[in-house]
Amino acid sequence: MELYVTRQESYSRGELILRTLFGLLYIAIPHLFLLLFIGLWSSILTFISWWTILFTGRYPQSFFEFQVKMLRWNLGVSASLYNLVDGYPPFGLNAENDKIKLEIPYPESLSRGTLLLKSFLGIFYCILPHAFCLYFRMIWSAILGFIAFWAVLFTGNYPEGWHAFNVGTIRWSYRLNLYIGYFMSDEYPPFSGK
Amino acid sequence: MIETEQFHSIPQPEDISIREREDAMGAYLMMFAAIAAGLPLPIINLIASIIYYFINRGKSLFVKFHSLQSLLSQIPTSLINASGVFWAIRIIFYGAEFSNLFKGYLVFIGAVNIVYVIFSLIAAVKARKGNFYYFILFGKIAYLQTYIVKEVEQKIDVNLPPKL
Numbered sequence: 001m002e003l004y005v006t007r008q009e010s011y012s013r014g015e016l017i018l019r020t021l022f023g024l025l026y027i028a029i030p031h032l033f034l035l036l037f038i039g040l041w042s043s044i045l046t047f048i049s050w051w052t053i054l055f056t057g058r059y060p061q062s063f064f065e066f067q068v069k070m071l072r073w074n075l076g077v078s079a080s081l082y083n084l085v086d087g088y089p090p091f092g093l094n095a096e097n098d099k100i101k102l103e104i105p106y107p108e109s110l111s112r113g114t115l116l117l118k119s120f121l122g123i124f125y126c127i128l129p130h131a132f133c134l135y136f137r138m139i140w141s142a143i144l145g146f147i148a149f150w151a152v153l154f155t156g157n158y159p160e161g162w163h164a165f166n167v168g169t170i171r172w173s174y175r176l177n178l179y180i181g182y183f184m185s186d187e188y189p190p191f192s193g194k
Numbered sequence: 195m196i197e198t199e200q201f202h203s204i205p206q207p208e209d210i211s212i213r214e215r216e217d218a219m220g221a222y223l224m225m226f227a228a229i230a231a232g233l234p235l236p237i238i239n240l241i242a243s244i245i246y247y248f249i250n251r252g253k254s255l256f257v258k259f260h261s262l263q264s265l266l267s268q269i270p271t272s273l274i275n276a277s278g279v280f281w282a283i284r285i286i287f288y289g290a291e292f293s294n295l296f297k298g299y300l301v302f303i304g305a306v307n308i309v310y311v312i313f314s315l316i317a318a319v320k321a322r323k324g325n326f327y328y329f330i331l332f333g334k335i336a337y338l339q340t341y342i343v344k345e346v347e348q349k350i351d352v353n354l355p356p357k358l
């Protein structure tokens with residue numbers, strides 16, 4: 001999986017303040033309202049895909065592509081809300097967002113055994129260890145995000161290391177979701193945001 | 195390919211890509227949408243089938259046929275289930291009688307759903323193999339709607355004098 005969020009050379013202070021004060025109203029609510037329904041559809045497709053993988057060993061390609069598009073849309077909104085990029089995230093599954101990149105290779109076959117393993121024992125060997133590590137990483141991400149807000153406000157520049165770290169946190173959680181939430185990958189997610 | 199005069203040719207399994215087969219199979223699995231969404235409302239299945247049909251009808255005639263057949267067969271099942279749910283709500287929340295008629299209706303709902311699930315699963319497996327499977331009545335309607343060749347009438351723009 002490839003997940004990138006472009007780090008801009010300079011960030012707009014005006015947009016930063018606008019997003020911080022009213023981002024919930026003009027970015028989060030409209031996007032998340034639509035993503036709620038898209039997410040509902042996605043959960044239906046995930047459920048069906050689970051059975052399809054179990055019986056055929058394949059994730060239906062159309063369903064897979066839908067999930068990737070939804071995740072891409074989601075990523076665009078998240079990147080904007082976390083102040084990682086400027087600009088308004090585009091609406092729609094097919095919308096182009098040149099500030100983010102999310103590529104997930106389609107697996108021609110998926111293991112039925114791994115599917116059953118992660119469905120019934122995934123909480124022990126995957127969710128708990130990753131959630132434990134991600135919990136602390138997310139706290140640190142939130143702190144960095146808060147400090148980065150002031151850095152952008154005064155300098156117009158998002159420190160590169162902090163940006164990479166916060167994008168890494170998103171990347172880690174996406175990898176985890178792909179493996180255990182969407183069953184779109186058989187590759188155990190690494191304990192890293194790189 | 196089997197050619198007929200009024201209908202589009204029926205594709206054979208070797209002509210149908212794996213992607214089309216999976217999309218066609220997915221149409222029948224929409225019967226589990228309510229379970230997947232975590233909402234025990236039969237109407238969810240119907241809505242999911244409608245959405246699925248409109249998303250996929252342009253992909254190929256094979257996918258369109260199976261999506262439409264799934265949608266058409268979903269309509270009576272959903273209505274039967276939904277009326278059962280409303281009846282149950284009246285009994286639970288509005289004190290309507292838990293009558294023998296309702297018990298009979300529950301058995302009827304159970305039977306209908308078992309038949310529906312069995313036939314839908316058979317159709318899903320057939321679709322995955324690239325085959326057609328025709329339900330009684332709905333199969334014929336879906337086939338006619340999908341495979342009939344619709345002739346487009348060309349309207350010739352002719353100027354005419356006023357009617358006197």
